[in-house]
Amino acid sequence: MTNKFMKIIGTSALSISLITGVAGAVSANENTASKEGNEAIGIFAIQNNTLDWNLSNNTTADPSTSWTVQSGYPHINMYVKNTGAKSFRVEVKHNTKGTIIFNKTIAADGVGVNFINNDSNPLVPSGTYTVTIYGGSGVPKGTVILKASDTPW
Template sequence: MSLTFGFSSMVSAHEFLHPDSLTAFMQNDQYLSIGIAAYAVGKGGVEWEFLKNTEADPTNKSFSVPGGYPNIKMSVKNTGSQPFRVVVQHAARPSVILFDVTVPANGLETPFIDNDYNPKVPIGNYLITLYGGTAAPKGTLDINNSCILWPSD
């Protein structure tokens, strides 16, 4: 068994990617895993734990998208008994919504990715809001930005 590290040709003609910004592990000519190098992830990410939440609609958390880091990945785990909704919306331009998703109550981490697709992801501050309806959302939320595309999980 041989393992090969690194990437060389995962970029389209209109994208620039430093060869050290991705990592992959290859076994028998198949990639086993892929990740983004730490320096490719921007500042302003949020790790939010609401495991003991008692309110159906918690207050907003803020999230920042700096220039040059338009690729967004959000991972949400619902440890409660009911599904809840997550909305990530631009603070100054409410019509810009990155995510409006319902997270099932299955205890599994669910990833959501926006790799600067239409509409383009504008820089600025965003509000993250949880809507539980009749139940208090319980779980965790991690959201980060990157200067390169997030691999799909």
């Protein structure tokens, strides 16, 4: 009886130690990510080259801005929400190579849409991109968020 009791206590202590160790490793990983200037989102380590563009005060028909993808972060996620009365188109084009990684039209329905390019179709080269919103007959309103990751979305 004492032998069985000691085995149960030993097994419970080992389980608690393993759980504590895993929790400690996860916590250490989160601290490392934040110290390196990365933002932890879900299971992805996102580098700080995120474009968060709010178009709510936009007065330009076809606004544009630049955005940089650093080497080693070729997995791109683009979230777009159109809060205006007219649809608009978002184009993300590499400045040097002319590669267009996104060319998407977003309807004026107020629903956010996610687009993903995991370094394929087309390949995502590092460097500076120009992000242009084409409003057509209206001034675009909404949000465009671009994020680069070293892990596929």
